[in-house]
Amino acid sequence: MKVILKETIESLGIIGSEVNVADGYARNYLLPQSKAIPATPQNRKVMEQIKVRVQAQIAKERAIAEELAALLSQISITISAKVADEGKLYGSVSVQDITRALQDQNVEVERRQLLLPEPIKAIGIYKIPVRVYKGVEPEITVEVVPAT
Incomplete structure (x- = not known):
């Protein structure tokens, strides 16, 4: 199942990326925990709109990580x-x-x-x-x- 990550997950990818995961993992963990949303055309459009914020957050997380x-x-x-x-x-x-x-x-x-x-x-x-x-x-x- 294709999902769009709402937060960075170490084993999957960074926030805003579209990843392919097992159906059970998506249904039982990612979606109920609000860590991801299904990769539908409507959700892709929504993620495109907030992509600027996501990119800023990624840059911020990386800067903090590099300081650490x-x-x-x-x-x-x-x-x-x-x-x-x-x-x-x-x-x-x-x-x-x-x-x-x-x-x-x-x-x-x-x-x-x-x-x-x-x-x-x-x-x-x-x-x-x-x-x-x-x-x-x-x-x-x-x-x-x-x-x-």
Whole structure:
């Protein structure tokens, strides 16, 4: 089913774009939550009329995201963990640990924005990308050190 997005949805697209989604996803989630409208000729005309506002909102969201990206790219956090032999950790450093360390520095980032493919299991310095906006992914520096 073709729908027009009324807000930016990370996995689908930006506000005002026309996307093709599964019928059930549209009927059960997007339409009842008012996140999208059916892509009918009448709705396309309405969206064309408000496209100027949509473009301004996209530009505003992107500018805010780029400011946040500049801030995040300068952030470096240190996490101490118990270490076993050869620099391996007893546990692992997960997304929750990184989020908590960022909150200690008064930086609010949602867990799903951190693109950590797998938990960190060794000491060292890691670059973790953060998805702030579509196409804007700064990297934060995470240093895992042995706990004393």
